[in-house]
Amino acid sequence: MQRFAGTNNTVISLCTKIPNKLAVTPTMLKPFLGSDTLESALQRKRLFIIYHEILEGVKSINNTVVCSPIALFYRRDDCKIVSIAIQLFQDKADDNPVFLPSDPKYT
Numbered sequence: 001m002q003r004f005a006g007t008n009n010t011v012i013s014l015c016t017k018i019p020n021k022l023a024v025t026p027t028m029l030k031p032f033l034g035s036d037t038l039e040s041a042l043q044r045k046r047l048f049i050i051y052h053e054i055l056e057g058v059k060s061i062n063n064t065v066v067c068s069p070i071a072l073f074y075r076r077d078d079c080k081i082v083s084i085a086i087q088l089f090q091d092k093a094d095d096n097p098v099f100l101p102s103d104p105k106y107t
Contacts, residue, residue: 015047015072022070023092024085032084032101034077041074048073048081056090 018024018038026038033041041047055068072085086099099107 011052012048012050012073014045015049016042018042018072019049019051019070021090021092022072022085022087023096023098024072024087028098028100029072029084032082033074036074046075048075053090 029038036044036046050069050071050073052068052070055066058066058068060066067088068090070085070087070090071083073081074084075081082101084101087096088099089096
């Protein structure tokens with residue numbers, strides 16, 4: 001609920017299509033969509049996205065890495081919003097995996 005009621009609630013929006021930069025497939029997401037398919041979740045307006053493209057290329061003071069993540073959320077039947085995919089950087093790449101709820105806890 002912090003995403004919707006917290007201090008940074010304006011960055012989440014309805015997802016009307018999966019961005020090409022987000023390396024997810026319907027098969028990857030199916031286990032987290034309840035009775036929905038990816039297409040039906042989009043049509044039923046049950047997917048939300050945070051798309052921090054503005055952070056891409058930001059330089060930090062002490063040379064730490066600044067992520068520019070894309071995060072996908074799903075509204076379940078019980079109306080809870082849960083994260084279903086997180087990609088830390090904007091481009092699809094072997095060294096930029098998509099993290100899923102099925103990944104180990106401290107991945």
